[in-house]
Amino acid sequence: MNCAQTRQHLYDYIDGNLEPLQEQVLEQHISDCDHCKLLVEQESRFKDQLKSIPVAGPSMGFEQRVMAKLASQKSAQQIEQRGFMSQTWFAAAMGGAFMVFVLSWFTSFSNLVTTTVPTTLNAVTVELVPNQIRKVSLAFNSPSMIDKATFKIILPANVEISGHKGKRELQWASSLKQGTNHLALPLVATKLLVNEKSDQFITARISHEGKSRDFKIKVISKALQSGIQMEIMPIVDVS
Amino acid sequence: MSILNALKLRSPSFEDLIRPHLKGMYYQAYRFLKNQSDAEDLVQDFTLRLYKNKAKLHEIENLRSWLYKGLYRQFLNYIRDNTHNPLNNRDDTEDNDFESNVHHEYSPELLTEQEMELSRVEDALYKLSQNHHHIIIMHDIEGFTLAEIGEIMDTPIGTLKSRLHRARANLKHKLVMEPISPNQCVKS
Numbered sequence: 001m002n003c004a005q006t007r008q009h010l011y012d013y014i015d016g017n018l019e020p021l022q023e024q025v026l027e028q029h030i031s032d033c034d035h036c037k038l039l040v041e042q043e044s045r046f047k048d049q050l051k052s053i054p055v056a057g058p059s060m061g062f063e064q065r066v067m068a069k070l071a072s073q074k075s076a077q078q079i080e081q082r083g084f085m086s087q088t089w090f091a092a093a094m095g096g097a098f099m100v101f102v103l104s105w106f107t108s109f110s111n112l113v114t115t116t117v118p119t120t121l122n123a124v125t126v127e128l129v130p131n132q133i134r135k136v137s138l139a140f141n142s143p144s145m146i147d148k149a150t151f152k153i154i155l156p157a158n159v160e161i162s163g164h165k166g167k168r169e170l171q172w173a174s175s176l177k178q179g180t181n182h183l184a185l186p187l188v189a190t191k192l193l194v195n196e197k198s199d200q201f202i203t204a205r206i207s208h209e210g211k212s213r214d215f216k217i218k219v220i221s222k223a224l225q226s227g228i229q230m231e232i233m234p235i236v237d238v239s
Numbered sequence: 240m241s242i243l244n245a246l247k248l249r250s251p252s253f254e255d256l257i258r259p260h261l262k263g264m265y266y267q268a269y270r271f272l273k274n275q276s277d278a279e280d281l282v283q284d285f286t287l288r289l290y291k292n293k294a295k296l297h298e299i300e301n302l303r304s305w306l307y308k309g310l311y312r313q314f315l316n317y318i319r320d321n322t323h324n325p326l327n328n329r330d331d332t333e334d335n336d337f338e339s340n341v342h343h344e345y346s347p348e349l350l351t352e353q354e355m356e357l358s359r360v361e362d363a364l365y366k367l368s369q370n371h372h373h374i375i376i377m378h379d380i381e382g383f384t385l386a387e388i389g390e391i392m393d394t395p396i397g398t399l400k401s402r403l404h405r406a407r408a409n410l411k412h413k414l415v416m417e418p419i420s421p422n423q424c425v426k427s
Contacts (some may be wrong), residue, residue, distance in 0.1 A: 053361045
């Protein structure tokens with residue numbers, strides 16, 4: 001290799017883009033040629049200088065500020081999503097009697113650690129009068145943010161979610177924020193559930209990244225004169 | 240299932256994925272914008288925009304390069320939308336990528352005669368045309384390969400290779416041709 005060829009491949013050599021054999025030949029020339037040796041040294045030094053150009057670091061708390069802004073945006077999106085859901089269901093619920101039951105289910109869905117169910121909530125009951133709406137608000141307490149979870153509500157016969165007549169299943173995508181997440185279910189019974197042969201359940205299924213967890217609300221029919229009494233029992237079912 | 244096993248199964252969140260790259264993105268933005276506040280704003284805006292397409296992040300193999308490309312696009316839009324930005328007032332006449340236009344040849348001796356302080360190198364770098372400035376940042380400073388830069392800039396490698404060559408030659412030309420500041424003259 002001569003000086004002209006060395007110059008031609010100079011940057012490839014400095015950038016480490018030469019084949020081993022070419023590199024060997026070039027290095028051989030450099031070891032014999034002071035001019036080319038100086039050229040390589042200088043180009044390498046120049047490249048090092050470029051890398052040494054000082055860059056002012058970010059201001060104090062930059063990462064935290066971006067993360068906080070991100071959390072704020074996420075929260076706004078969740079409120080928007082919840083608002084959309086609530087708007088639809090709340091509007092439907094306004095036609096009938098309105099009652100809120102807050103259940104506090106502690107889920108650790110994303111990392112599947114042991115679920116804790118407060119014992120006092122084992123037997124919350126709600127009475128459904130046929131063709132009148134009762135809004136049951138379920139609270140899922142998640143230890144961390146879960147993106148793009150899928151919610152699915154599976155209903156027993158003769159129980160509907162107001163505004164979704166005749167539908168036994170409803171599914172949508174949403175996110176669980178860290179902390180308490182409320183899900184409002186405006187339930188309505190289409191007739192008295194009396195003398196059913198087996199237990200009936202409303203299932204709230206949350207799926208995320210191929211895993212799912214079911215929360216089953218046991219519906220126990222009682223021959224009440226004015227309606228149906230539902231006994232709500234959170235049953236942990238990790239599948 | 241133990242908590243340990245559960246943690247292994249948990250896929251990283253958007254925050255987990257993006258947080259390690261925030262500083263790197265800031266430095267990238269700073270090198271382009273040369274302004275701390277603008278660089279921080281650019282990275283923040285980009286991160287918030289990225290969150291809307293967060294599902295994509297899990298599919299990316301070379302996240303650093305992918306983020307770099309996205310931020311670079313955001314930067315280009317930023318300077319396009321800020322017509323008063325001094326970065327838009329560059330002389331792009333030297334932007335031709337054809338090898339035949341390389342006319343600056345400097346001997347190593349000539350360069351060593353100059354006192355190339357980093358500030359002078361930096362000043363000269365920012366006086367390059369946008370494309371030349373960017374390719375030197377990406378290749379010589381950030382260490383991306385030409386193949387990666389080809390992805391980032393949507394430009395064929397052959398074109399980038401000659402552009403890099405010209406960019407380096409132009410940078411040296413500016414360093415050699417520009418007068419040394421009076422302070423430097425006093426010192427020498």
